[in-house]
Amino acid sequence: MHSSEMVGAFVTEGDETWYRIDGYDRQPPFLMTLAGDSDLWAFVSTGGSLAAGRRDAEGAFFPYETVDKLHQRWPHTGPRTWILLPGDAGIELWEPFAPRMDEPPAQRSVWKNLSGTRIRFRERHPAGALDFEYEWFTSADLGLVRSARLVARANAVSVKVLDGVLNLLPPGVGVTMSQAMSSLSDAYTWNEAAAGGRLGLFTLYAKIWDRAEPKESFEALTAWHAGLPPGARCLLSAHQVPSFCHDGRIEAETLTRGRRGAFLVNFDAAIDREGLNWHLVIDGPRSQ
Numbered sequence: 001m002h003s004s005e006m007v008g009a010f011v012t013e014g015d016e017t018w019y020r021i022d023g024y025d026r027q028p029p030f031l032m033t034l035a036g037d038s039d040l041w042a043f044v045s046t047g048g049s050l051a052a053g054r055r056d057a058e059g060a061f062f063p064y065e066t067v068d069k070l071h072q073r074w075p076h077t078g079p080r081t082w083i084l085l086p087g088d089a090g091i092e093l094w095e096p097f098a099p100r101m102d103e104p105p106a107q108r109s110v111w112k113n114l115s116g117t118r119i120r121f122r123e124r125h126p127a128g129a130l131d132f133e134y135e136w137f138t139s140a141d142l143g144l145v146r147s148a149r150l151v152a153r154a155n156a157v158s159v160k161v162l163d164g165v166l167n168l169l170p171p172g173v174g175v176t177m178s179q180a181m182s183s184l185s186d187a188y189t190w191n192e193a194a195a196g197g198r199l200g201l202f203t204l205y206a207k208i209w210d211r212a213e214p215k216e217s218f219e220a221l222t223a224w225h226a227g228l229p230p231g232a233r234c235l236l237s238a239h240q241v242p243s244f245c246h247d248g249r250i251e252a253e254t255l256t257r258g259r260r261g262a263f264l265v266n267f268d269a270a271i272d273r274e275g276l277n278w279h280l281v282i283d284g285p286r287s288q
Contacts, residue, residue: 011111018111018120025097025108029071035116038140039287043067044119046110048074048097050136052144054284061144061221061282062167063178077167079134079146080264082241084160084248087127093245096123096132129157130271143222143283151275159271160248164225164264164280166238170202171219171285191256197234199224202261219285223263227278235264 008021029047036042042052049070053060062077074080074097083094100106111120122133134148148163169178173185190205203220225232233252237259240250250266269276 036138040138047071049078156272168261191236232267
C-alpha cells in the first residue's frame with residue numbers, strides 16, 4: 001500500500017458487518033457520529049479526540065468545541081494509551097494512535113458497523129508484536145462505553161499499560177465557561193476516587209459564583225472500569241503520565257484538586273493470543 005493511500009471496504013467480523021478504512025491517518029481527519037437509542041450523543045474524530053455527553057452541549061463529558069479544534073486536541077482530550085514493552089534496545093514506549101513521522105507508517109484502521117452504533121480504532125505495533133484496539137458505543141443505562149483490547153500476535157508479551165481518558169468536564173461547567181474561563185473552572189475542580197479506585201467522581205467543590213453567597217454543587221461526572229487484572233491503579237489527573245513514560249512507576253491517586261479531570265488505569269499483564277479486554281464507562285447527570 002502506498003503511504004498516501006486510504007482504502008475502504010465492507011468486512012464481517014464476529015456477527016457484525018462493518019465498513020473498515022485502512023490507512024485513515026494518512027489523510028486529513030474527519031468526523032463520525034455515534035448513533036444510539038437514548039439522550040447520549042458522541043461525535044468522534046479520526047484524529048483521536050471526541051465530543052460526547054447527555055442531552056445537549058451543556059451536558060458534555062469533555063469540553064465542547066468546534067470541529068477544527070476537536071481534530072487537533074488528541075494530546076490532551078479524550079482517549080489515550082501508553083504501553084511499555086520489551087524492545088530491541090530495552091524497554092520501549094508505544095503510544096497507539098500517536099502521530100508518527102517515521103517510516104513505515106503505522107498500520108491503523110477505523111471501523112463503523114452498519115447501524116452506526118459502534119466505532120472501532122485498531123493499530124498494530126510497529127514490530128508486529130501486539131494489536132491494540134478500542135471501541136466506542138453507548139448504553140442508555142450505563143453511559144458512554146469504551147471497550148479496549150490488547151492481543152499478542154505470537155509469543156506472550158509482558159507489558160505495563162496506562163490507559164483511559166483525559167480532560168473530563170465536571171457538571172456545572174457549561175460551554176461558555178469551559179471556553180472563556182477554563183483556568184477558573186480548573187481551580188474549582190475536585191476529583192475523587194471511590195470503590196477502591198474502580199470509580200472516579202469528577203465534580204466542583206462549589207458552584208462557580210461571583211457573589212459572597214454559598215452555592216453548593218451536588219452533581220458529578222462518573223467514570224469506572226471493569227475487566228482489569230487485580231492490583232490495577234487509578235489516576236484522576238494526567239500529572240503522573242511523564243513519570244510512567246520514563247520508568248513505568250506511578251502512585252494511585254485518591255483525590256486531586258485544581259487539576260483537570262482524567263480517569264486513567266495502570267496495570268501490568270502478560271498478553272497472549274487470547275488477549276486482554278477491559279472497559280471504561282463515563283456518565284453524567286440525567287434528565288429529571
